[in-house]
Amino acid sequence: MSSSTLNRPTTTGPTRVVQARAMAHTPPEGTDPGVVAWVEQIAALTLPDDVVWCDGNPQEFDGLIQVMLKQGTIVRVNPEHRPYSFLARSDPNDVARVEDRTFICSELEEDAGPTNNWADPTEMRETLDGLFAGAMRGRRMYVMPFSMGPLGSRLSRLGVQVTDSPYVVASMSVMTRMGSAALKLIGSDTNWVPAVHSVGKPLAQGEPDVPWPCNNDEKYITHFPETREIWSYGSAYGGNALLAKKSFALRIASTMARDEDWMAEHMLILKVTNPRGKVFHVVAAFPSACGKTNLAMLKPTIPGWKVETIGDDIAWLHPSADGTLRAINPEAGFFGVAPGTGASTNATAVETIWGNTIFTNVALRDDGDVWWEGLTDKVPAHLTDWQGKDWTPASGRPAAHPNSRFTVAARQCPTISDDWDDPEGVIIDAIIFGGRRATNVPLVVEARDWEHGVYLGATISSEKTAAAEGTVGELRRDPFAMLPFCGYNMADYWANWLKVGDKLRPGGRMPRIFQVNWFRKDEDGSFLWPGFGENSRVLAWILERADGKVPAADGPLGLVPTPDGLNVEGLDLPEGDLEKLFKVDPQSWLAEVESTEKYFATFGEKLPHALAKQLAALRARLS
Numbered sequence: 001m002s003s004s005t006l007n008r009p010t011t012t013g014p015t016r017v018v019q020a021r022a023m024a025h026t027p028p029e030g031t032d033p034g035v036v037a038w039v040e041q042i043a044a045l046t047l048p049d050d051v052v053w054c055d056g057n058p059q060e061f062d063g064l065i066q067v068m069l070k071q072g073t074i075v076r077v078n079p080e081h082r083p084y085s086f087l088a089r090s091d092p093n094d095v096a097r098v099e100d101r102t103f104i105c106s107e108l109e110e111d112a113g114p115t116n117n118w119a120d121p122t123e124m125r126e127t128l129d130g131l132f133a134g135a136m137r138g139r140r141m142y143v144m145p146f147s148m149g150p151l152g153s154r155l156s157r158l159g160v161q162v163t164d165s166p167y168v169v170a171s172m173s174v175m176t177r178m179g180s181a182a183l184k185l186i187g188s189d190t191n192w193v194p195a196v197h198s199v200g201k202p203l204a205q206g207e208p209d210v211p212w213p214c215n216n217d218e219k220y221i222t223h224f225p226e227t228r229e230i231w232s233y234g235s236a237y238g239g240n241a242l243l244a245k246k247s248f249a250l251r252i253a254s255t256m257a258r259d260e261d262w263m264a265e266h267m268l269i270l271k272v273t274n275p276r277g278k279v280f281h282v283v284a285a286f287p288s289a290c291g292k293t294n295l296a297m298l299k300p301t302i303p304g305w306k307v308e309t310i311g312d313d314i315a316w317l318h319p320s321a322d323g324t325l326r327a328i329n330p331e332a333g334f335f336g337v338a339p340g341t342g343a344s345t346n347a348t349a350v351e352t353i354w355g356n357t358i359f360t361n362v363a364l365r366d367d368g369d370v371w372w373e374g375l376t377d378k379v380p381a382h383l384t385d386w387q388g389k390d391w392t393p394a395s396g397r398p399a400a401h402p403n404s405r406f407t408v409a410a411r412q413c414p415t416i417s418d419d420w421d422d423p424e425g426v427i428i429d430a431i432i433f434g435g436r437r438a439t440n441v442p443l444v445v446e447a448r449d450w451e452h453g454v455y456l457g458a459t460i461s462s463e464k465t466a467a468a469e470g471t472v473g474e475l476r477r478d479p480f481a482m483l484p485f486c487g488y489n490m491a492d493y494w495a496n497w498l499k500v501g502d503k504l505r506p507g508g509r510m511p512r513i514f515q516v517n518w519f520r521k522d523e524d525g526s527f528l529w530p531g532f533g534e535n536s537r538v539l540a541w542i543l544e545r546a547d548g549k550v551p552a553a554d555g556p557l558g559l560v561p562t563p564d565g566l567n568v569e570g571l572d573l574p575e576g577d578l579e580k581l582f583k584v585d586p587q588s589w590l591a592e593v594e595s596t597e598k599y600f601a602t603f604g605e606k607l608p609h610a611l612a613k614q615l616a617a618l619r620a621r622l623s
């Protein structure tokens with residue numbers, strides 16, 4: 001926690017304690033004194049009207065719903081269509097992660113590395129102390145203890161977030177194991193991550209509140225890797241404000257993982273059963289809004305294969321004593337992209353969100369149900385758009401924000417796997433990397449070995465999506481889909497991957513590594529590959545490879561399916577498209593190699609030798 005707040009005298013007097021029935025204004029009996037002291041310090045700094053300790057119970061959740069309905073933060077979705085579901089409309093300027101306002105405040109700049117915004121920790125603490133002083137005036141501060149991963153699992157980690165946003169509390173209670181049970185696990189010698197969040201809009205005496213308070217002048221999403229703390233100011237949007245998710249489970253957890261020999265990854269996890277009844281587990285890293293939720297809920301189009309869901313966004317991977325790589329999903333819910341989610345693309349997601357769902361920035365139909373682009377083929381003649389304005393197909397703008405989302409509990413997913421919350425995790429057989437690439441990158445390639453796989457992950461580029469503020473479609477490097485989420489120097493992160501490989505090698509249970517691209521386009525701009533459920537064909541090849549059942553052909557980028565290796569039976573692929581999907585143009589690949597060499601050079605001495613070696617080998621294979 002911040003040393004400056006630790007030493008801050010509580011001259012502002014005790015925080016007012018309101019006697020309400022449903023909410024606990026004093027810490028539950030037995031609460032670790034360290035947690036109590038920290039909460040008191042944050043309250044003394046931020047000066048909320050009162051403090052509430054969250055227990056995670058349904059009554060508490062409903063109380064938050066009532067508060068948000070009254071405030072206009074949410075409206076009720078017609079319960080006849082979708083029971084106990086709500087639509088939040090955010091401030092129009094608070095709709096996505098703000099990467100240029102996201103900081104890694106390590107002691108040394110080189111520990112943040114060239115891919116992160118570094119800020120001097122001492123200076124940032126001063127800035128934050130100024131911003132947070134009185135930031136919660138006129139508001140209630142909620143204290144949320146939570147566990148990332150199954151309660152009590154040796155692979156799980158604990159945290160406590162305070163926030164002045166009921167939307168954040170309701171979302172966190174869906175997305176994490178939040179409440180009294182997590183608090184009970186914190187003792188005097190337990191490590192837990194403190195996370196402070198404020199919307200950054202204190203209210204003066206008598207000042208009326210707005211439906212979606214935030215601060216559009218100042219936003220700070222800050223991380224202190226050495227002290228493992230998080231401070232977030234000015235935004236209530238998911239990835240900026242639900243601090244258990246990207247801030248803790250990726251940025252801070254990646255630094256824990258580096259120090260403790262494991263890996264915190266932007267990955268989905270799934271369980272696949274093949275037609276012979278053999279079970280596999282797969283993780284896949286794709287950048288934001290590039291298909292993780294969709295693959296995690298895939299309905300196979302080929303007979304005999306079964307896919308079940310374990311996680312859709314984050315995986316913690318631990319090399320175990322038995323030589324296996326074990327994965328847990330640290331989350332308990334899905335914060336999924338709405339646009340493009342429909343019966344023909346992701347029927348499982350559509351079934352998952354039948355009710356008990358919080359929607360953010362989608363459109364509303366005249367019958368009071370939700371709608372977004374891609375939910376149905378037929379576009380309604382009239383809607384209320386994500387900003388609450390009248391909308392018709394002639395409006396010339398999307399009805400739902402391109403980064404609109406649904407928040408729903410994992411247990412509501414009809415394909416949730418029986419081992420999804422196994423405290424020991426699941427054993428991983430294959431690792432997949434992917435991105436959104438209109439050109440160059442083939443449908444699927446298998447790495448020759450672990451080091452080559454790390455090279456494939458390190459060289460992922462992808463076209464930018466609406467999940468972050470910025471220009472959609474712009475190609476950028478997004479190594480391991482972790483560019484916005486790696487809490488330390490990316491080159492050290494690559495070294496950590498190589499190190500975990502060394503730990504797995506003696507056991508001989510190393511997962512195979514693959515690269516995929518569902519997004520390659522034809523000259524006319526249409527996708528060459530049908531994607532979605534048809535991705536099961538690629539998954540099948542990957543797992544037949546992992547099972548040693550099919551041969552592969554050698555290509556310059558890696559191993560690829562033999563001519564009849566990929567099952568395309570019954571698939572209506574135009575003549576020549578399969579060749580286009582696997583085409584490797586040496587000229588453009590040599591240009592990629594040049595660009596990778598320049599990119600690698602930005603990491604200086606820290607670049608692992610193994611990656612330079614892989615780059616040289618690729619160049620040799622291409623020329």
Ligand SMILES: Nc1nc2c(ncn2[C@@H]2O[C@H](COP(=O)(O)OP(=O)(O)OP(=O)(O)O)[C@@H](O)[C@H]2O)c(=O)[nH]1
Pocket residue numbers: 286287288289290291292293294295312313335336337338339340341345467518519527530531532535
């Ligand atoms: N063409 C095509 N589009 C896809 C495919 N899979 C997913 N998409 C689209 O990609 C968009 C984002 O997909 P998601 O699965 O929600 O992305 P995600 O990786 O889970 O994203 P985050 O939650 O931001 O980390 C949606 O609009 C999908 O419809 C595919 O196989 N082919």
Ligand SMILES: O=C([O-])CC(=O)C(=O)O
Pocket residue numbers: 096097237238239240245246287288289313335467468
């Ligand atoms: O963090 C968010 O807001 C949503 C998400 O999964 C991502 O952007 O990758």
Ligand SMILES: [Mn+2]
Pocket residue numbers: 266287288289313
């Ligand atoms: Mn994500």
